Amino acid sequence: MITWVNGQPTTTISVADRGLAYGDGLFETMRVQQGQPLRLELHLARLQLGCQRLKINLDFAQVSQEIHSFCAQAVNAVCKLIVTRGVGQRGYGIPEKVQPQRILQLSSMPHWPTENTQGVRLYNCQTPLAIQPLLAGIKHLNRLEQVLARAEWQDASYAEGLMLDTEGHITDCVFSNIFFVRDGRLLTPSLANCGVAGVMRAWIMQQAQQLGIDCQETQIKVTQLAGMDEVFTSNSLYGIWPVVSYQNYRWSVGSIARRLQQRLTD
Amino acid sequence: MITWVNGQPTTTISVADRGLAYGDGLFETMRVQQGQPLRLELHLARLQLGCQRLKINLDFAQVSQEIHSFCAQAVNAVCKLIVTRGVGQRGYGIPEKVQPQRILQLSSMPHWPTENTQGVRLYNCQTPLAIQPLLAGIKHLNRLEQVLARAEWQDASYAEGLMLDTEGHITDCVFSNIFFVRDGRLLTPSLANCGVAGVMRAWIMQQAQQLGIDCQETQIKVTQLAGMDEVFTSNSLYGIWPVVSYQNYRWSVGSIARRLQQRLTD
Numbered sequence: 147m148i149t150w151v152n153g154q155p156t157t158t159i160s161v162a163d164r165g166l167a168y169g170d171g172l173f174e175t176m177r178v179q180q181g182q183p184l185r186l187e188l189h190l191a192r193l194q195l196g197c198q199r200l201k202i203n204l205d206f207a208q209v210s211q212e213i214h215s216f217c218a219q220a221v222n223a224v225c226k227l228i229v230t231r232g233v234g235q236r237g238y239g240i241p242e243k244v245q246p247q248r249i250l251q252l253s254s255m256p257h258w259p260t261e262n263t264q265g266v267r268l269y270n271c272q273t274p275l276a277i278q279p280l281l282a283g284i285k286h287l288n289r290l291e292q293v294l295a296r297a298e299w300q301d302a303s304y305a306e307g308l309m310l311d312t313e314g315h316i317t318d319c320v321f322s323n324i325f326f327v328r329d330g331r332l333l334t335p336s337l338a339n340c341g342v343a344g345v346m347r348a349w350i351m352q353q354a355q356q357l358g359i360d361c362q363e364t365q366i367k368v369t370q371l372a373g374m375d376e377v378f379t380s381n382s383l384y385g386i387w388p389v390v391s392y393q394n395y396r397w398s399v400g401s402i403a404r405r406l407q408q409r410l411t412d
Numbered sequence: 413m414i415t416w417v418n419g420q421p422t423t424t425i426s427v428a429d430r431g432l433a434y435g436d437g438l439f440e441t442m443r444v445q446q447g448q449p450l451r452l453e454l455h456l457a458r459l460q461l462g463c464q465r466l467k468i469n470l471d472f473a474q475v476s477q478e479i480h481s482f483c484a485q486a487v488n489a490v491c492k493l494i495v496t497r498g499v500g501q502r503g504y505g506i507p508e509k510v511q512p513q514r515i516l517q518l519s520s521m522p523h524w525p526t527e528n529t530q531g532v533r534l535y536n537c538q539t540p541l542a543i544q545p546l547l548a549g550i551k552h553l554n555r556l557e558q559v560l561a562r563a564e565w566q567d568a569s570y571a572e573g574l575m576l577d578t579e580g581h582i583t584d585c586v587f588s589n590i591f592f593v594r595d596g597r598l599l600t601p602s603l604a605n606c607g608v609a610g611v612m613r614a615w616i617m618q619q620a621q622q623l624g625i626d627c628q629e630t631q632i633k634v635t636q637l638a639g640m641d642e643v644f645t646s647n648s649l650y651g652i653w654p655v656v657s658y659q660n661y662r663w664s665v666g667s668i669a670r671r672l673q674q675r676l677t678d
Contacts, residue, residue: 169435
């Protein structure tokens with residue numbers, strides 16, 4: 147794994163970094179092809195929202211330039227960026243002169259089965275997502291809920307796991323967002339209370355608009371699943387996986403998932 | 413700051429540590445006097461509960477011995493232990509052969525005003541604590557709520573800030589627990605849904621039992637504050653601070669806070 151910290155090749159950070167102490171930071175996971183980080187502007191937009199919420203003063207021009215330099219030699223890879231608030235003394239209070247740290251890690255693409263693009267089964271995760279509007283949507287470093295949820299199943303026949311919030315609303319999957327099609331319209335869970343607003347989710351919403359497909363963010367309960375014509379998940383690395391099974395629900399791969407997959411390949 | 417990682421003097425950890433990536437770990441903050449970590453058995457008991465919840469396989473005999481060696485030369489200091497799940501590849505899934513990391517940091521005692529033992533004012537934090545029973549009580553590394561809450565006030569006349577959960581129940585303070593006295597009985601918020609179950613809180617509950625003072629963990633709303641005779645906060649480092657003011661509520665320093673402070677000094 148190739149690693150830079152603040153633009154320099156190194157594989158370690160200070161144990162006094164607040165990213166370690168409190169998960170006080172953010173991250174982005176980007177697909178890289180032929181030296182280019184894909185959908186970088188969407189990744190940076192989400193990072194910016196996260197920095198505003200957490201009040202981290204990051205130099206975005208510098209980060210953007212650093213990502214381009216870092217990815218330049220990669221053909222097909224994953225670039226992960228971690229931004230922490232920086233090194234602090236003990237205690238939650240934010241030091242006055244704290245310097246955000248930029249950590250870049252390049253790794254190979256995960257080996258997901260290619261059949262996943264033809265349909266996946268979703269595990270029924272029991273770990274609920276807590277309701278916390280102040281942290282919802284952004285990709286911060288407090289990810290114990292996802293760690294616990296991913297540890298719930300080992301059966302590789304489940305490609306992903308569906309997560310509900312503590313009030314029973316469908317929110318997202320462990321490392322993906324989720325979309326539904328009902329009567330030709332796209333629906334995706336509102337992430338005002340919890341969940342991560344993925345870059346592929348944002349891209350799909352943009353595409354839907356261009357294609358003239360209505361797309362709504364709304365609250366969705368499991369009991370509403372029976373009325374859905376199509377279900378698919380999304381993630382920056384793998385793109386789009388149609389969902390064919392969750393608990394006793396079954397779906398066929400639908401035309402909207404296929405159209406979006408095609409647009410992504412083009 | 414003196415630092416050990418896995419028993420060796422060093423100041424850095426791998427950028428691939430899951431403690432940084434996901435806040436996948438736990439911590440303890442211990443007061444050290446004359447080479448002894450105070451109330452170590454209570455700290456280790458809470459750490460053990462955290463490790464069980466997060467399924468981290470830690471060698472407790474080794475950790476305990478390491479803490480003793482690390483603290484041996486310190487006269488009056490703070491020993492912070494961070495335990496992470498260890499180094500991982502990208503992705504939430506827990507690697508099979510992951511090795512927990514033990515990070516020890518020794519720092520000087522914070523300079524809190526000595527008048528705090530005579531009574532403090534509490535800030536009214538607006539950052540709510542999310543309800544997540546799976547993570548409640550344990551001292552894990554996902555601490556963005558505390559970071560946001562502590563950043564709400566700069567006015568040094570507030571020694572601490574009171575935090576409510578998203579349903580409006582009083583839970584704890586940013587870096588302390590809270591106790592109330594009503595009709596000679598101790599009350600402290602139930603931490604079944606959120607909050608950190610402090611070691612000083614556990615010690616106070618033990619002392620109350622020895623003193624024959626009834627102590628109940630229960631749900632407490634702000635509207636119930638008018639009926640409280642005494643309020644005090646607790647923390648492993650500073651001990652006990654009586655609360656004299658919160659919003660429009662005023663209290664005098666009470667006899668139970670004084671008795672417990674005295675026992676702590678003895």
